[in-house]
Amino acid sequence: MASLSRRDDGDSPLPAKAPTFFKIVLDKALRDGRLEIPPAFVMKNEDCLADSVFLKDPTGRVWRIELTRRCGKVWLQKGWSEFAKFYSLNHGYLLVFSHEGGFSHFLVRIFQRNTLEIDYPISSSHDGVPMLCGGIQLPKNEEHGDNVSVKILDSPRPKTRSGGGMHTDEEKTTRLSDRAFSRAVSFKSSNPFLVVKMQPSYIASQLRLSGSFVRRHICARGVCDMNLEISSRRSWPVKCRVGVYRRKQYARVYDGWKAFARENRVKVGDACVFELINKGGTRSATFKVGVYRA
DNA sequence: AAGGTCAGGCAGGCGGCGTT
DNA sequence: AACGCCGCCTGCCTGACCTT
Numbered sequence: 001m002a003s004l005s006r007r008d009d010g011d012s013p014l015p016a017k018a019p020t021f022f023k024i025v026l027d028k029a030l031r032d033g034r035l036e037i038p039p040a041f042v043m044k045n046e047d048c049l050a051d052s053v054f055l056k057d058p059t060g061r062v063w064r065i066e067l068t069r070r071c072g073k074v075w076l077q078k079g080w081s082e083f084a085k086f087y088s089l090n091h092g093y094l095l096v097f098s099h100e101g102g103f104s105h106f107l108v109r110i111f112q113r114n115t116l117e118i119d120y121p122i123s124s125s126h127d128g129v130p131m132l133c134g135g136i137q138l139p140k141n142e143e144h145g146d147n148v149s150v151k152i153l154d155s156p157r158p159k160t161r162s163g164g165g166m167h168t169d170e171e172k173t174t175r176l177s178d179r180a181f182s183r184a185v186s187f188k189s190s191n192p193f194l195v196v197k198m199q200p201s202y203i204a205s206q207l208r209l210s211g212s213f214v215r216r217h218i219c220a221r222g223v224c225d226m227n228l229e230i231s232s233r234r235s236w237p238v239k240c241r242v243g244v245y246r247r248k249q250y251a252r253v254y255d256g257w258k259a260f261a262r263e264n265r266v267k268v269g270d271a272c273v274f275e276l277i278n279k280g281g282t283r284s285a286t287f288k289v290g291v292y293r294a
Numbered sequence: 295a296a297g298g299t300c301a302g303g304c305a306g307g308c309g310g311c312g313t314t
Numbered sequence: 315a316a317c318g319c320c321g322c323c324t325g326c327c328t329g330a331c332c333t334t
Contacts, residue, residue: 206300208323241301254300 214251
């Protein structure tokens with residue numbers, strides 16, 4: 001049983017496990033239209049950085065900033081100027097970036113030179129739904145378009161055979177994983193994606209996906225090949241079996257899934273976002289996977 | 295032979311939806 | 315609004331197959 005405050009990898013008991021760094025904004029960053037990510041952070045957390053990052057301010061407003069890489073250095077570039085202009089960033093402002101999970105999501109907090117945090121602009125059309133700024137603006141009702149679908153797999157039902165209620169630790173774990181899941185469901189993309197909360201059986205053996213989702217976007221029946229990408233530089237091939245039993249659709253991921261889960265330290269309660277980024281053929285697809293830690 | 299993995303299947307709960 | 319049907323999803327089991 002996982003402990004509430006300490007993950008079994010022996011990390012700090014502090015809940016703020018997310019990789020975090022800060023940057024002081026200099027005139028040069030504003031003038032050049034780019035902000036360098038600290039090399040130490042890049043070196044240690046390369047997997048947190050895809051080709052673009054999503055910066056979310058405390059109000060939930062989300063910005064997509066494209067990264068540029070050169071000579072081992074990484075900059076926030078395309079979209080940075082708009083970001084800086086929107087928050088009226090000046091020389092000496094302090095930005096704190098906390099990694100929130102897969103897909104390069106960062107919570108960003110902005111402090112002025114007087115040490116106080118800025119008053120973040122509130123959009124009247126926000127309505128509590130994260131907005132995506134900086135190039136792509138999604139409608140707030142999540143209607144992404146005709147060719148886009150979102151499937152959410154959540155809330156394991158109470159066990160029917162093992163019996164008994166949840167223990168306290170399980171309740172705590174559930175609360176933590178619910179936080180992870182809430183973060184995951186705020187993910188937005190123009191690609192089809194689904195959100196899955198990790199169940200014990202998923203980690204132990206096979207991952208189950210929505211049969212209808214897989215049938216619609218990958219293959220209707222049989223075995224198909226999938227690639228799961230954590231970053232643009234690393235991927236894991238897995239197989240997915242799709243079928244229908246008693247008119248019920250099912251899709252199970254195996255043959256590589258356990259290695260993926262193990263190597264990426266996917267735990268029970270984590271929420272994973274599977275974004276379909278490339279439909280290779282009738283029986284293959286590439287998914288970008290974001291892991292939101294419980 | 296033993297252990298692990300994969301594939302097929304079962305039982306049961308939840309929720310959407312149509313009907314009354 | 316209440317009820318029942320049905321689709322979907324889950325945990326779990328079992329047997330076949332593969333690897334060591």
